[in-house]
Amino acid sequence: MLTVDLGESLKVVDAWLTDYISRPHRDIGRSGAVCPFVEPARRAGVVDSRVRLVGPSPSPALLVEVVRCSLDEYELMDAVGDPSPLRSLVVVLPDLPEDRWSTFDAAHAAVKTESVLRGLMIGQFHPTCTERSARNPEFEVSKSPVPLLAVRRMAVHDVLFLGERREWFEEYLSRFGARFRKPDRIDAVLYEAYLAACARHRITP
Known part of the structure; x- marks a missing residue:
């Protein structure tokens, strides 16, 4: 035991x-x-x-x-x-x-x-x-x-972990998508991950 x-x-x-x-x-x-x-x-x-x-x-x-x-x-x-x-x-x-x-x-x-x-x-x-x-x-x-x-x-940087599947990314966008309307205020790595996920799932940024 x-x-x-x-x-x-x-x-x-x-x-x-x-x-x-x-x-x-x-x-x-x-x-x-x-x-x-x-x-x-x-x-x-x-x-x-x-x-x-x-x-x-x-x-x-x-x-x-x-x-x-x-x-x-x-x-x-x-x-x-x-x-x-x-x-x-x-x-x-x-x-x-x-x-x-x-x-x-x-x-x-x-x-x-x-x-x-x-x-x-x-x-x-x-x-x-x-x-x-x-x-x-x-x-x-x-x-x-x-x-x-x-x-x-969930936090804004989790775009790094949630871009793989559409349902994850859509949930992320419902919470943080508005932040990416001003890319100059977003870490460049996060914005790149956001754009990549949008492209992967055919979502307009």
């Missing part, structure tokens, strides 16, 4: 948020922290870390449900707390066995469309995660010492 030290798992994740996520990285492809949201969100006290135990052999359906319930938890936090665009939820899965990490990736993919349509962004992290940096496809940015899921509000 696997024994998990919950307090130690949270300490490890906290250190990772401080020493990796909140700091610049030479391979990220831009200036600033790996995730620019985390440090200001932590200063504002709107990052909530929680632990979910899934057992030694969680099914694909269970992991999908963990991801989906994390969206519900985030929205509940937003409803009862002070509204903040920086609010983030970190769901730590310290007992998720290595042979289920790819199943965790699949669960994230299965729920991503629902997440986007709810105006939320979800990201999965674990020691062998192969998710790439949006600005440097050679850099596997989402490696963490403990498997976890992060949830936050």
Whole structure:
């Protein structure tokens, strides 16, 4: 039977948020922290870390449900707390066995469309995660010492992640499309991603 030290798992994740996520990285492809949201969100006290135990052999359906319930938890936090665009939820899965990490990736993919349509962004992290940096496809940015899921509000820079599928991009445009009417006020990389997605889906900019 696997024994998990919950307090130690949270300490490890906290250190990772401080020493990796909140700091610049030479391979990220831009200036600033790996995730620019985390440090200001932590200063504002709107990052909530929680632990979910899934057992030694969680099914694909269970992991999908963990991801989906994390969206519900985030929205509940937003409803009862002070509204903040920086609010983030970190769901730590310290007992998720290595042979289920790819199943965790699949669960994230299965729920991503629902997440986007709810105006939320979800990201999965674990020691062998192969998710790439949006600005440097050679850099596997989402490696963490403990498997976890992060949830936050969609933001304007998410055009970098939501141009692949039309339904994602249309949801993004419903929230941020007006910003691109003044391209001189938009980061050039974001505007380029916006134009590329418009062309891909035959949408007039």
